[in-house]
Amino acid sequence: xxxxxxxxALGAELIGSPDITVTWIASIESAxxxxxxxxxxxxxxxxxxxxxxAAIVAGEFARSAQSAKPLLIVRHPKLAFSRAARHLRRTPxxxxxxxxxxxxxxxxxxxxxVSVREFASVSSDVIIGAGTRIGVGCFIGAGVTIGEHxxxxxxxxxxxxxxxxxxxIVHAGAVLGSDGFGYVRDPDTGRYEAFPQVGRLEIExxxxxxxxxxxxxxxxxxxxxGRGAKLDNLVHIGHNVRIGTDVVIAAQTGVSGSSVIEDGxxxxxxxxxxxxxxxxxxxxxxxxxxxxxxxxxxxxxxLFWGTPARPIRQYLKELAALARLARK
Amino acid sequence: xxxxxxxxALGAELIGSPDITVTWIASIESAxxxxxxxxxxxxxxxxxxxxxxAAIVAGEFARSAQSAKPLLIVRHPKLAFSRAARHLRRTPxxxxxxxxxxxxxxxxxxxxxVSVREFASVSSDVIIGAGTRIGVGCFIGAGVTIGEHxxxxxxxxxxxxxxxxxxxIVHAGAVLGSDGFGYVRDPDTGRYEAFPQVGRLEIExxxxxxxxxxxxxxxxxxxxxGRGAKLDNLVHIGHNVRIGTDVVIAAQTGVSGSSVIEDGxxxxxxxxxxxxxxxxxxxxxxxxxxxxxxxxxxxxxxLFWGTPARPIRQYLKELAALARLARK
Amino acid sequence: xxxxxxxxALGAELIGSPDITVTWIASIESAxxxxxxxxxxxxxxxxxxxxxxAAIVAGEFARSAQSAKPLLIVRHPKLAFSRAARHLRRTPxxxxxxxxxxxxxxxxxxxxxVSVREFASVSSDVIIGAGTRIGVGCFIGAGVTIGEHxxxxxxxxxxxxxxxxxxxIVHAGAVLGSDGFGYVRDPDTGRYEAFPQVGRLEIExxxxxxxxxxxxxxxxxxxxxGRGAKLDNLVHIGHNVRIGTDVVIAAQTGVSGSSVIEDGxxxxxxxxxxxxxxxxxxxxxxxxxxxxxxxxxxxxxxLFWGTPARPIRQYLKELAALARLARK
Numbered sequence: 001x002x003x004x005x006x007x008x009a010l011g012a013e014l015i016g017s018p019d020i021t022v023t024w025i026a027s028i029e030s031a032x033x034x035x036x037x038x039x040x041x042x043x044x045x046x047x048x049x050x051x052x053x054a055a056i057v058a059g060e061f062a063r064s065a066q067s068a069k070p071l072l073i074v075r076h077p078k079l080a081f082s083r084a085a086r087h088l089r090r091t092p093x094x095x096x097x098x099x100x101x102x103x104x105x106x107x108x109x110x111x112x113x114v115s116v117r118e119f120a121s122v123s124s125d126v127i128i129g130a131g132t133r134i135g136v137g138c139f140i141g142a143g144v145t146i147g148e149h150x151x152x153x154x155x156x157x158x159x160x161x162x163x164x165x166x167x168x169i170v171h172a173g174a175v176l177g178s179d180g181f182g183y184v185r186d187p188d189t190g191r192y193e194a195f196p197q198v199g200r201l202e203i204e205x206x207x208x209x210x211x212x213x214x215x216x217x218x219x220x221x222x223x224x225x226g227r228g229a230k231l232d233n234l235v236h237i238g239h240n241v242r243i244g245t246d247v248v249i250a251a252q253t254g255v256s257g258s259s260v261i262e263d264g265x266x267x268x269x270x271x272x273x274x275x276x277x278x279x280x281x282x283x284x285x286x287x288x289x290x291x292x293x294x295x296x297x298x299x300x301x302x303l304f305w306g307t308p309a310r311p312i313r314q315y316l317k318e319l320a321a322l323a324r325l326a327r328k
Numbered sequence: 329x330x331x332x333x334x335x336x337a338l339g340a341e342l343i344g345s346p347d348i349t350v351t352w353i354a355s356i357e358s359a360x361x362x363x364x365x366x367x368x369x370x371x372x373x374x375x376x377x378x379x380x381x382a383a384i385v386a387g388e389f390a391r392s393a394q395s396a397k398p399l400l401i402v403r404h405p406k407l408a409f410s411r412a413a414r415h416l417r418r419t420p421x422x423x424x425x426x427x428x429x430x431x432x433x434x435x436x437x438x439x440x441x442v443s444v445r446e447f448a449s450v451s452s453d454v455i456i457g458a459g460t461r462i463g464v465g466c467f468i469g470a471g472v473t474i475g476e477h478x479x480x481x482x483x484x485x486x487x488x489x490x491x492x493x494x495x496x497i498v499h500a501g502a503v504l505g506s507d508g509f510g511y512v513r514d515p516d517t518g519r520y521e522a523f524p525q526v527g528r529l530e531i532e533x534x535x536x537x538x539x540x541x542x543x544x545x546x547x548x549x550x551x552x553x554g555r556g557a558k559l560d561n562l563v564h565i566g567h568n569v570r571i572g573t574d575v576v577i578a579a580q581t582g583v584s585g586s587s588v589i590e591d592g593x594x595x596x597x598x599x600x601x602x603x604x605x606x607x608x609x610x611x612x613x614x615x616x617x618x619x620x621x622x623x624x625x626x627x628x629x630x631l632f633w634g635t636p637a638r639p640i641r642q643y644l645k646e647l648a649a650l651a652r653l654a655r656k
Numbered sequence: 657x658x659x660x661x662x663x664x665a666l667g668a669e670l671i672g673s674p675d676i677t678v679t680w681i682a683s684i685e686s687a688x689x690x691x692x693x694x695x696x697x698x699x700x701x702x703x704x705x706x707x708x709x710a711a712i713v714a715g716e717f718a719r720s721a722q723s724a725k726p727l728l729i730v731r732h733p734k735l736a737f738s739r740a741a742r743h744l745r746r747t748p749x750x751x752x753x754x755x756x757x758x759x760x761x762x763x764x765x766x767x768x769x770v771s772v773r774e775f776a777s778v779s780s781d782v783i784i785g786a787g788t789r790i791g792v793g794c795f796i797g798a799g800v801t802i803g804e805h806x807x808x809x810x811x812x813x814x815x816x817x818x819x820x821x822x823x824x825i826v827h828a829g830a831v832l833g834s835d836g837f838g839y840v841r842d843p844d845t846g847r848y849e850a851f852p853q854v855g856r857l858e859i860e861x862x863x864x865x866x867x868x869x870x871x872x873x874x875x876x877x878x879x880x881x882g883r884g885a886k887l888d889n890l891v892h893i894g895h896n897v898r899i900g901t902d903v904v905i906a907a908q909t910g911v912s913g914s915s916v917i918e919d920g921x922x923x924x925x926x927x928x929x930x931x932x933x934x935x936x937x938x939x940x941x942x943x944x945x946x947x948x949x950x951x952x953x954x955x956x957x958x959l960f961w962g963t964p965a966r967p968i969r970q971y972l973k974e975l976a977a978l979a980r981l982a983r984k
Contacts, residue, residue, distance in 0.1 A: 103464075501829055
């Protein structure tokens with residue numbers, strides 16, 4: 001794409017040569033000829049201008065810079081750069097189609113443009129929407145529905161009855177809709193018997209799920225992952241959990257049964273959320289913090305840390321007090 | 329099933345219409361016509377009676393209730409409800425048989441009624457007991473033995489030589505019998521060399537293993553998962569660990585090499601148990617707590633919390649003292 | 657092998673009968689006829705001599721022992737024992753070859769002796785070096801290069817473009833080169849858009865990667881796992897992380913984006929390393945500790961513990977001070 005075409009696609013103001021060709025994206029450190037880079041702070045602008053890059057996406061701060069390279073001025077450089085990557089993406093459009101080594105039940109309904117790779121298995125009564133791609137070695141259980149333009153990478157397992165919306169991305173090895181962890185102890189024998197895990201898992205549109213993450217189905221009702229939620233690798237979501245829209249959960253965090261994370265909350269890595277917890281909209285949980293059973297955390301934009309999780313100011317005060325005490 | 333048949337199957341006392349048909353189970357909130365619900369506290373009884381449910385499993389407390397619906401009176405409502413689910417289960421009996429796209433070594437011995445799904449691989453000298461089901465994409469290594477009526481969901485990996493008992497359920501993506509993490513540093517080169525990981529993994533009867541959980545084989549001897557133990561998702565069990573009978577371990581907990589968890593212990597989520605630890609019978613480890621190398625934890629029914637794990641009373645006292653100190 | 661042959665292979669000094677045959681290795685507790693055992697402390701020598709073992713690897717301390725069994729005297733008994741296991745290994749040499757149920761793209765280049773098991777998929781432009789074994793159900797994405805004598809166990813997923821060196825072992829269910837976790841929030845809509853995750857993953861020689869571990873590719877540049885690094889099960893490595901040579905990382909530890917772990921560092925289990933952290937060469941991080949964003953940890957051989965991670969001496973002092981305070 002020429003700088004002009006790209007500027008137009010991004011709604012950017014172009015300063016400098018309109019005809020330079022941009023072919024791909026890169027970091028400033030590794031940029032080569034034809035690469036687009038971005039700068040979201042004036043500090044890095046000189047480095048970007050001295051790099052091999054073909055053009056620079058930058059904020060208003062760059063407007064008066066003396067740049068030999070074309071500048072694409074936007075309000076949110078990192079966002080525009082992310083979008084540029086989608087415009088420039090070179091991966092050849094994979095054509096749809098079912099690989100001869102895939103196993104498709106005759107009752108499954110595949111929309112046009114669906115691709116199913118080798119050694120994937122699609123069970124009875126599955127419905128898959130247009131443009132969705134099922135990776136190598138995936139298992140799609142009976143009665144699953146998957147929307148349009150989803151992508152399941154390799155070796156994903158989807159248990160029977162799971163519902164997946166549109167434009168959902170599931171990374172390799174993730175397990176969706178597994179049985180929840182619920183047992184009843186027989187007081188006569190001391191042995192555990194499984195409580196029925198027969199509910200559903202519903203994943204809404206635009207969700208992304210990391211590699212080897214596991215999400216359990218509801219016990220009797222549903223587990224729900226809200227629209228636009230992003231889950232990192234090795235996350236665990238228990239039965240009957242409800243994750244709101246645009247929630248972000250980093251790697252290795254676990255959410256126990258029946259907890260609720262409201263819209264826009266941000267959960268860092270290795271956080272532990274016990275059962276029947278409610279994390280309020282927009283709250284932020286710091287890495288490794290722990291929220292005990294039944295607790296309610298409230299405060300949009302407030303960062304909580306520690307186990308049990310408390311506002312960061314309090315937690316830091318306690319750490320400082322403890323350090324002083326130990327020094328005596 | 330009629331209410332009478334169900335009462336008889338559960339050993340319940342039936343109060344009310346004997347002929348009402350019960351077809352499936354549900355939560356009180358979502359119950360429709362034909363559904364069975366349960367109530368284990370008097371508090372929820374009015375809600376259950378007002379629901380769409382066909383019948384209610386309840387405790388002695390409901391005996392004198394004025395209910396329009398049949399009541400099944402039992403000592404342990406949740407347990408009876410769990411068993412009712414098994415009586416009512418509607419999933420058609422899957423027939424056995426080996427899928428034409430499964431790879432079965434000619435030396436493997438499959439008992440009658442074994443089912444092996446597509447893209448599963450069963451290696452040399454494997455023995456599988458009657459009624460066991462091997463899911464899509466599973467790999468069963470050489471010399472593995474699996475008992476009767478087990479179920480391995482999709483994409484499970486079982487390393488060579490692993491022994492699995494009867495009625496064991498393994499969820500998708502679990503890895504059983506992987507090499508333990510043991511290295512010896514060569515002091516001359518500073519490089520690590522693998523210590524031999526050639527022991528076995530033995531999983532006893534009635535164990536359930538969660539999705540993407542990993543259990544290492546013993547280094548020279550065996551790793552043992554005791555009868556009736558329940559492991560949640562993303563749990564890690566190191567080499568030479570011994571898990572007792574009826575032990576429960578919640579998600580994302582890790583148990584390091586050579587540790588022992590005695591019978592009936594309960595381990596919450598994200599707990600870290602270092603190597604050569606002993607957790608006494610019936611002890612309870614709270615979420616995210618940590619047990620250091622070589623430590624012995626004793627006390628049936630006592631809850632431990634924090635890192636290093638200590639009795640909850642002490643831990644809470646310390647938290648309170650710290651909060652007071654920080655307030656000064 | 658005779659005791660003499662083994663002694664010569666290990667560079668050990670043999671005391672006692674040279675003709676005794678050693679067939680395999682064992683622990684002292686389970687040793688049977690023909691087994692080799694090792695003793696790295698004088699304390700266990702009597703037990704070893706009383707065992708059924710055929711021969712004993714021991715340190716200088718055993719030189720004057722009155723043993724009926726042959727003693728192989730070495731400087732590092734555990735290391736010599738590990739090497740003995742490799743000499744005695746009985747597993748028949750698997751022959752190479754591509755299973756008829758594997759899917760190999762015609763543009764892939766497989767060196768002599770490469771083995772690809774059933775239901776594995778090797779994509780376009782993949783290059784695999786001599787003697788490397790690809791397990792059942794693995795997916796190797798387009799453009800991946802894998803060196804010589806590697807072993808990928810079952811159900812491993814390797815994303816496109818990943819580079820793997822020589823003698824690398826990858827355990828079942830691991831995911832290599834998945835997209836990193838990076839999003840940009842559109843301030844107008846509040847929705848997250850994916851930041852491009854188009855970098856590479858480079859795994860150097862002699863690395864071992866545990867079961868169900870996940871390693872993300874770089875966002876724009878590379879994630880690098882250094883020569884000889886050992887990663888346990890269920891570890892998470894984020895995008896752009898650089899792991900030095902001979903680094904050891906135990907189970908369930910997570911390393912966030914752009915962090916660096918320098919050569920020879922040792923990281924215990926369930927450790928959380930936030931983004932843009934630097935762990936200095938040879939530092940030791942205790943189990944469950946947490947290192948906050950941007951922090952630099954320095955000190956070869958020094959053990960850090962707690963969240964935020966601090967030198968163990970300080971941490972233990974604080975624990976003691978807190979316990980005293982709570983007792984008042």
